Amino acid sequence: MDVTVNNVDPVASIDGVIDELGTQIEYGVRSALILTELDAAGSFTDVGTLDTHTAVINWGDGMEDDLGSVMGTIAATHTYADPGDYTITLTVTDDDEGVGTPTKGIRVLDAEGATREAIENLIPLAEDDPNIAAALDKLHGNNGGPAENGALDLLEKGNLNAALEKIKQALQYLEAAEAADPSLDLTDSKSFLALTAKSTANEAILQAEAAATKPNELQKIARANELVAEGDTLSGSLDYVGAVGKYQQAVREEQGIY
Ligand SMILES: [Ca+2]
Numbered sequence: 001m002d003v004t005v006n007n008v009d010p011v012a013s014i015d016g017v018i019d020e021l022g023t024q025i026e027y028g029v030r031s032a033l034i035l036t037e038l039d040a041a042g043s044f045t046d047v048g049t050l051d052t053h054t055a056v057i058n059w060g061d062g063m064e065d066d067l068g069s070v071m072g073t074i075a076a077t078h079t080y081a082d083p084g085d086y087t088i089t090l091t092v093t094d095d096d097e098g099v100g101t102p103t104k105g106i107r108v109l110d111a112e113g114a115t116r117e118a119i120e121n122l123i124p125l126a127e128d129d130p131n132i133a134a135a136l137d138k139l140h141g142n143n144g145g146p147a148e149n150g151a152l153d154l155l156e157k158g159n160l161n162a163a164l165e166k167i168k169q170a171l172q173y174l175e176a177a178e179a180a181d182p183s184l185d186l187t188d189s190k191s192f193l194a195l196t197a198k199s200t201a202n203e204a205i206l207q208a209e210a211a212a213t214k215p216n217e218l219q220k221i222a223r224a225n226e227l228v229a230e231g232d233t234l235s236g237s238l239d240y241v242g243a244v245g246k247y248q249q250a251v252r253e254e255q256g257i258y
Contacts, residue, residue, distance in 0.1 A: 010053060012044035012074075012092040012100030020198075021191040021235060027085075030188070031107040033114055033195045034080050035202035042074035044092045044100055051094040060086035080108040111163075111203070114196040115139055115152045121189055129184075131177035138170035160204055161255065164197050164248035171241045187238075194231075194240040194247075201228050201247040204254040211258040224253040 017025040017032070017040045025032045032038055040057060057076045058064040061084070065076050074090060085107050092100045109117060119139050126133040141150025151170065154163035171193055174186045205224050212218055231246030 007051075007094065007096035007098045008047045009098035010044045010046040010051070010092045010094050010100040012055075012090055013042060013102045014088060014090050014104040015041045015043055017041075017088065017104060017106055019191075019195060020232070021195060023188060023191055025106050027105045027107055030192070031109045031114065031117055032080065033199040034083055034108055034110050035199045035206070036195050037077055037079050038106075040074075040076050040078070040088060040090075040104075042076075042090045042092075042102070043072060044070075044074070045072075046094055046098075048094065048096070048098075051096065051098075053092055053094050055093070056091045058089045058091070060088055083108050083110045083113055111196050111200040112152065112155045114192065114199070115155060115167075118189060118192055118196065119152070121192075125186075129177050129181070131173045131180060132186075135170040135173035135177070138166045138173065141166075155200070160200050160251045161248060164200060164244055164251055167193050167197050168241055168244040168248065171244060175241065190240045191235070194235045194243050197244040197247040198228065198231060198235075201231070201250040204251045204258075208254040208257040217257050220253045220257065224250040227253065 017038050019025060019032055020037050023030055025038065044053065046053065053070050055067040055070040055074050056064055057067060059078045061080055061082070063078065067074060067076060080086065085105060087103050087105050089101055089103045119136060122132055122136050126136050137150065139151045141148040141153045151163045151166035154166060171190055174190055178184050178186055201224070205221060208217070208221050212221055227246045227250035231243040234246060235243035
């Protein structure tokens with residue numbers, strides 16, 4: 001008697017993508033920032049309990065990571081260089097060439113795009129809250145009127161140091177809003193603005209790296225990278241204002257190099 005044993009494909013899922021501050025990235029809800037790290041987590045099951053598996057994650061930007069042999073869970077890290085909408089595809093393959101290929105769409109923004117998203121998220125909260133309205137004013141400049149000197153305008157003009165000063169001031173107003181209303185939790189907006197500032201600093205460092213030729217310029221870039229790391233430590237302990245101050249210092253180190 002012939003017995004045919006059919007392989008069953010692995011059932012895989014992308015369980016989440018989180019930014020450096022631990023917030024879930026969800027298309028249309030929370031975007032990611034270029035030049036900051038994202039962690040993707042996945043998992044899979046296979047009714048063929050003796051099957052072995054390999055995994056590849058494709059980030060949708062022309063890059064993929066071969067994760068090799070995997071057992072049940074998947075973890076991978078990626079940094080996007082350019083803004084855009086991307087589809088992340090996880091491919092889990094068993095030893096009989098059965099595959100599971102879940103996908104997840106995400107939006108990745110540059111600092112300007114992220115500032116726009118932060119503004120959109122804060123507008124509904126600003127109506128009855130003067131502190132949030134003041135934060136919006138720092139981000140948008142002239143709050144809804146002709147663009148002037150908000151963070152968004154300054155980023156568009158390439159005045160990164162002044163833009164980060166405005167983001168820092170916006171964060172201070174958001175903290176004042178929370179202090180005035182203990183039921184208010186603006187953590188998502190605050191961490192998003194901190195990552196926006198970090199992305200700005202990293203972009204300045206990249207540009208400086210491309211232009212630097214002199215030893216003192218390379219020294220400044222090294223110092224800027226240290227400042228970004230110091231900022232990361234502060235934002236990790238929820239000191240977003242302090243973190244943006246460090247990212248702003250990092251931007252200032254690069255002034256004159258590019
Ligand atoms: Ca199988």
